Amino acid sequence: MLTKVTVPPWCATIAVITLYLLPLAQLAFQLASGDLGPDPAKRLMQGTGEWGLRGLAIVLLAAPLAQRGWRSLFRYRRVLGLSLFFYISLHLLLFAQVYVGWSGALLVEELKERPYVLVGFSAWLALLPLALTSTNRARRLLGPLWRQLHRLIYPATVLAWLHLFWLARSDLGEALVYGVVFAALLLWRLRRAQLRPR
Numbered sequence: 662m663l664t665k666v667t668v669p670p671w672c673a674t675i676a677v678i679t680l681y682l683l684p685l686a687q688l689a690f691q692l693a694s695g696d697l698g699p700d701p702a703k704r705l706m707q708g709t710g711e712w713g714l715r716g717l718a719i720v721l722l723a724a725p726l727a728q729r730g731w732r733s734l735f736r737y738r739r740v741l742g743l744s745l746f747f748y749i750s751l752h753l754l755l756f757a758q759v760y761v762g763w764s765g766a767l768l769v770e771e772l773k774e775r776p777y778v779l780v781g782f783s784a785w786l787a788l789l790p791l792a793l794t795s796t797n798r799a800r801r802l803l804g805p806l807w808r809q810l811h812r813l814i815y816p817a818t819v820l821a822w823l824h825l826f827w828l829a830r831s832d833l834g835e836a837l838v839y840g841v842v843f844a845a846l847l848l849w850r851l852r853r854a855q856l857r858p859r
């Protein structure tokens with residue numbers, strides 16, 4: 662007779678975090694072995710940015726999948742959200758350290774040359790309160806305000822996409838695919854919010 666093995670929730674959480682952080686470990690390994698090509702800083706920016714974007718798509722996908730009976734992702738949306746915020750914060754730190762060396766004057770120069778950085782930064786700022794209020798305690802304390810605050814996911818997604826679109830220049834394919842996926846997922850959420858009884 663087969664016995665059902667139940668995995669403790671903390672084990673599953675650690676497994677999800679480990680899986681999602683594997684690409685970062687790969688980037689670190691490639692950096693250490695000098696395998697990141699002629700411009701390692703650029704590759705690191707691309708890697709962290711891409712996994713931030715993918716994380717955003719995965720988190721947004723959790724609710725529609727849960728509605729169709731697949732609840733596994735939904736259970737881990739908080740840890741996935743925090744992990745994607747970690748990638749984007751690393752992306753921001755890399756920019757501050759490698760591109761502008763924490764210098765205000767260089768930052769002004771970079772912003773003139775790459776205005777899309779400001780859009781990316783706004784996306785990060787919109788995600789920050791979500792990360793800071795992701796605990797059960799914050800949810801309890803904020804009550805109905807919590808749900809309203811977490812609507813910041815909409816502007817954060819739009820800004821993140823704009824950042825990508827602006828950057829894409831000649832190669833628009835990836836930006837367009839993300840555009841369609843994000844538009845579909847945000848529209849689904851908006852429709853669900855309208856249908857929800859007040």
Ligand code: HEM
Nearest residue numbers: 703706707710711713714749753756778781782784785821
């Ligand atoms: C939700 C927030 C963000 C997301 C999803 C994101 C995503 C990305 C992605 C995917 C790329 C690579 C695009 C490509 O080359 O194909 C990228 C590049 C870049 N990002 Fe972000 N980003 C975000 C926030 C930021 C922030 C906060 C900054 C800095 C303050 C920033 C600065 C840059 C820069 C400078 C590049 C270009 C790197 C290069 O090609 O040299 N991004 N971002």
